[in-house]
Amino acid sequence: MTDHSRLLKTSEAADCLGVSESLLHKLRLTGGGPVFVRLAGRAIRYRKADLDAWVQASVMASTAQYPDSDGRAR
Secondary structure, three states: OOOOOOEEOOOHHHHHHHHOHHHHHHHHHHHHOOOOEEOOOOEEEEEEEHHHHHHHHHHHHOOOHHHHHOOOOO
């Protein structure tokens, strides 16, 4: 398995992104976060490629690009 396809635990994904584990948990519940893999029950994993794609999709040039509460850009 390559490093890019290795499955990361929530703690490892949080470290990779520089965010808290609780933020990743909240994003799993509400959506909008990186996609994840549910192996079984509470065994959640993240692929590095999916984390990278989520970061890339979050890149913005200005605060005017922030979505409103209805999900549309201002």
